[in-house]
Amino acid sequence: MKGRKALLWARRLTQLSFLGLFFYLFRLTDYTGKDQIAAAVNIFFRWNPLVALSVTLAAKALLALFLPALLLAVLTLLLGRFFCGWVCPLGTLLDAAHKVVPPRGQGVGKGWVKVKYFLLLLISASSLFGLQLVGFFDPFALLLRGFTFAVDPVFNSSVTGIFDTLYKKGPSWVTSLSEPVYEFLKKGVLPYQQSIFSLSLVAFFLLLGIFLLERVQRRFWCKNLCPLGALLALLSRFSPLRRRPGKLCPSCGQCGKLCRFEAFQEDGRFVPERCNLCMECVAKCPQGMISYRLGVPSLQDRVDLSRRAFLGVGLTGVALPLVSRVGWGEKLPRPTLLRPPGALDERLFLQKCVRCGECMKVCIQNGLQPTLLEAGAEGMFTPRLVPRIGYCEYNCNLCGQVCPTGAIPKVPLSEKQRFQIGKSHFDKNRCLPYAKEVPCMVCEEHCPIYDKAIRFHEVTVSDGRGGTFPLRQPYVVEELCIGCGICENKCPLPGEAAIHVLSQRDLREAGNGKYD
Amino acid sequence: MDRRDFLRQLSLYTAGALAAPPVLEVLSNPTFAASTPPTVNVVKGKNYEELTRRLLLSLGGMKKFVHSGDKVVIKPNIGWDRTPEQGANTHPLVVKTLVKMALEAGASKVQVFDRSCNEERRCYFNSGIKEAVESLGDKRATIPYVEERKFVPIVIKQGKALRDWIFYKEALEADCYINVPVAKHHSLAKLTLGLKNSMGMLGGNRGRIHQNMGQNLADIATVIRPKLTVVDATRILFRNGPVGGNLRDVKVLDTLIASTDPVAVDSYATTLFNLRPEEIDSIRRAYEFGLGEMDLKKIRVLEA
Numbered sequence: 087m088k089g090r091k092a093l094l095w096a097r098r099l100t101q102l103s104f105l106g107l108f109f110y111l112f113r114l115t116d117y118t119g120k121d122q123i124a125a126a127v128n129i130f131f132r133w134n135p136l137v138a139l140s141v142t143l144a145a146k147a148l149l150a151l152f153l154p155a156l157l158l159a160v161l162t163l164l165l166g167r168f169f170c171g172w173v174c175p176l177g178t179l180l181d182a183a184h185k186v187v188p189p190r191g192q193g194v195g196k197g198w199v200k201v202k203y204f205l206l207l208l209i210s211a212s213s214l215f216g217l218q219l220v221g222f223f224d225p226f227a228l229l230l231r232g233f234t235f236a237v238d239p240v241f242n243s244s245v246t247g248i249f250d251t252l253y254k255k256g257p258s259w260v261t262s263l264s265e266p267v268y269e270f271l272k273k274g275v276l277p278y279q280q281s282i283f284s285l286s287l288v289a290f291f292l293l294l295g296i297f298l299l300e301r302v303q304r305r306f307w308c309k310n311l312c313p314l315g316a317l318l319a320l321l322s323r324f325s326p327l328r329r330r331p332g333k334l335c336p337s338c339g340q341c342g343k344l345c346r347f348e349a350f351q352e353d354g355r356f357v358p359e360r361c362n363l364c365m366e367c368v369a370k371c372p373q374g375m376i377s378y379r380l381g382v383p384s385l386q387d388r389v390d391l392s393r394r395a396f397l398g399v400g401l402t403g404v405a406l407p408l409v410s411r412v413g414w415g416e417k418l419p420r421p422t423l424l425r426p427p428g429a430l431d432e433r434l435f436l437q438k439c440v441r442c443g444e445c446m447k448v449c450i451q452n453g454l455q456p457t458l459l460e461a462g463a464e465g466m467f468t469p470r471l472v473p474r475i476g477y478c479e480y481n482c483n484l485c486g487q488v489c490p491t492g493a494i495p496k497v498p499l500s501e502k503q504r505f506q507i508g509k510s511h512f513d514k515n516r517c518l519p520y521a522k523e524v525p526c527m528v529c530e531e532h533c534p535i536y537d538k539a540i541r542f543h544e545v546t547v548s549d550g551r552g553g554t555f556p557l558r559q560p561y562v563v564e565e566l567c568i569g570c571g572i573c574e575n576k577c578p579l580p581g582e583a584a585i586h587v588l589s590q591r592d593l594r595e596a597g598n599g600k601y602d
Numbered sequence: 603m604d605r606r607d608f609l610r611q612l613s614l615y616t617a618g619a620l621a622a623p624p625v626l627e628v629l630s631n632p633t634f635a636a637s638t639p640p641t642v643n644v645v646k647g648k649n650y651e652e653l654t655r656r657l658l659l660s661l662g663g664m665k666k667f668v669h670s671g672d673k674v675v676i677k678p679n680i681g682w683d684r685t686p687e688q689g690a691n692t693h694p695l696v697v698k699t700l701v702k703m704a705l706e707a708g709a710s711k712v713q714v715f716d717r718s719c720n721e722e723r724r725c726y727f728n729s730g731i732k733e734a735v736e737s738l739g740d741k742r743a744t745i746p747y748v749e750e751r752k753f754v755p756i757v758i759k760q761g762k763a764l765r766d767w768i769f770y771k772e773a774l775e776a777d778c779y780i781n782v783p784v785a786k787h788h789s790l791a792k793l794t795l796g797l798k799n800s801m802g803m804l805g806g807n808r809g810r811i812h813q814n815m816g817q818n819l820a821d822i823a824t825v826i827r828p829k830l831t832v833v834d835a836t837r838i839l840f841r842n843g844p845v846g847g848n849l850r851d852v853k854v855l856d857t858l859i860a861s862t863d864p865v866a867v868d869s870y871a872t873t874l875f876n877l878r879p880e881e882i883d884s885i886r887r888a889y890e891f892g893l894g895e896m897d898l899k900k901i902r903v904l905e906a
Contacts (some may be wrong), residue, residue, distance in 0.1 A: 119727045250751045448722045479721050481683050528809040532719060537845035578809020600635045
């Protein structure tokens with residue numbers, strides 16, 4: 087018994103370790119004083135076979151970035167669906183939430199368990215025909231976006247809000263106690279800066295929804311919806327690690343109640359692909375008679391999808407990419423849709439981007455923001471640069487370093503510094519030296535290009551009293567401007583800036599060369 | 603205590619804390635020791651640590667500015683994500699030596715900070731200043747990032763163009779504030795020197811300061827009054843300032859200039875760029891305010 091109980095603790099410890107790793111890497115997804123990100127912070131996406139599969143299908147290319155995913159696939163082939171029970175941080179959080187949101191009802195119809203396979207099929211078919219849907223359903227993408235866009239910023243603003251209030255309003259003896267605590271929290275517990283994101287609420291509700299589904303059934307998401315779970319389940323069918331006995335004991339049947347993954351059918355038979363090897367039944371069997379041993383996998387139980395449903399979902403998966411291509415975004419210019427540096431071809435970008443949120447998490451100016459519908463419905467949650475919120479820092483290429491799929495390529499800094507995100511354009515109706523004949527040069531001052539992509543014409547203007555004075559009016563040197571957006575960001579006009587970065591995608595796609 | 607009780611007490615405390623008047627107290631500004639006639643000390647040399655020490659020695663030693671137990675703020679230019687040789691920020695060795703000397707003079711706390719234009723962490727790291735300060739390994743010397751909550755609104759009583767602005771509390775409260783700008787070309791102000799460097803202690807939308815900049819800077823100089831200004835001209839950016847980047851735009855001069863007179867030190871520094879003090883608006887306006895001397899003939903130059 088003791089050894090069996092130890093299995094449970096080993097699992098919990100492993101779960102906690104990977105959850106810890108997830109949060110540790112989450113914090114590490116930031117600038118830390120070096121130009122290179124220290125660790126593989128995107129590893130949760132790179133060992134993810136679902137992401138690997140969908141990106142490979144969509145981009146029609148094998149990427150070395152996904153070698154860890156191959157490893158997980160092989161491990162699942164050998165050991166079964168251990169990932170869901172031992173590793174997945176979302177699963178661990180759901181387990182942790184179990185006591186807070188316990189299931190209240192009688193569960194759901196047995197058809198629900200198939201939904202995840204349909205989702206997997208839909209994602210795969212769409213990917214093959216060029217539409218990337220994985221980001222809407224991948225558990226890590228949902229988790230990371232929820233934390234990046236909502237949970238972490240709210241955590242920071244709440245904690246900082248308390249300490250700021252104490253600092254500003256509290257008596258000095260309170261401040262002398264609170265400030266050291268705040269200093270400590272700032273070293274690694276809190277994020278460095280207060281971020282804001284355009285889709286915080288959406289990301290939050292999606293994540294919240296997964297947790298609320300726990301009220302319906304324990305691990306509802308994992309059992310019924312998670313397409314990564316579906317893929318791992320399919321692989322686990324071939325695992326030689328078999329549970330003995332292969333069905334519920336008629337006299338006891340406790341395993342059936344214990345099992346959080348409902349791995350037993352109504353007739354008591356054990357379904358291997360549903361098992362996440364949580365070891366609860368092994369540890370808690372009163373007879374101590376349950377074990378996992380090597381054996382020949384029996385493939386007699388098929389994943390039971392009706393042919394009609396299979397074809398229907400498959401064809402939908404084919405149809406969606408076709409429909410998305412007749413969206414008006416294909417023709418309508420989208421001048422303010424600025425993609426991160428290095429992302430060249432919009433379609434390839436949409437196919438490779440899995441909407442994981444890593445780039446938006448790491449962007450040190452908070453300038454990369456999730457897209458709502460600006461890139462079409464399928465472009466939701468993809469990153470775009472919004473210079474008025476945050477510009478692209480000239481010496482930084484962290485987004486390319488953390489992108490798990492190469493949608494934002496990892497290019498050397500010197501190359502990134504030449505990459506044209508867009509081009510700046512003055513709005514002379516608002517720009518002070520033009521509109522009001524007032525000297526101003528904040529945009530030029532901040533321009534990071536060594537030889538300045540913003541320069542001045544000197545003009546002579548009337549002072550209205552019969553005299554004249556010299557005035558310098560800025561203009562953009564098109565050949566030099568890379569569209570980093572610092573000019574738009576720092577423009578001192580209230581509200582809208584008098585200089586805008588506009589995408590040059592239309593020109594680029596017309597064949598103006600790679601780094602034109 | 604049950605939960606209800608606890609919550610009640612907590613909310614009462616919170617209400618009390620919110621209603622209490624802020625305990626901000628901005629100390630009266632330390633007036634700079636005006637020496638008659640105004641003196642500017644100039645040193646030249648390749649070893650910047652030795653150079654900084656020689657400069658302070660010629661000024662009468664750091665103890666003249668920093669007294670035992672003082673809270674010191676040293677304000678370099680850490681505005682840009684550029685390396686030391688690119689000349690956009692104050693040289694780290696100069697800053698380091700000043701911090702070290704302030705500690706030696708018995709300062710209880712030495713803070714180095716600037717409100718950067720580029721991402722502040724990148725600026726602190728790549729300017730080399732963060733490492734320089736931390737390499738001293740002295741707990742009294744810190745280089746914290748500027749925090750939004752530490753900006754306080756200040757009425758600029760003598761202001762002509764600016765009536766009020768938000769200033770960095772820590773800078774105003776320091777016993778000794780040492781301004782350490784780097785001498786650079788600037789496309790609007792022509793040059794950025796000591797008076798312009800004070801902008802790093804301003805919060806809010808600083809872009810607005812650029813309209814009528816000369817007068818604004820003079821107004822600010824009535825609030826932020828350094829006990830000492832050290833202009834770093836070890837290398838100067840003479841073109842494409844204030845950001846620069848290209849080493850062709852940088853000239854190595856191996857020079858430091860210092861004065862207790864914030865106008866005189868800027869005035870002398872203009873000569874490094876073959877300009878005259880009256881060409882720089884902020885110098886002229888600050889002089890008109892009586893904040894210091896700009897007439898090079900009246901300024902005593904002490905070369906050590």
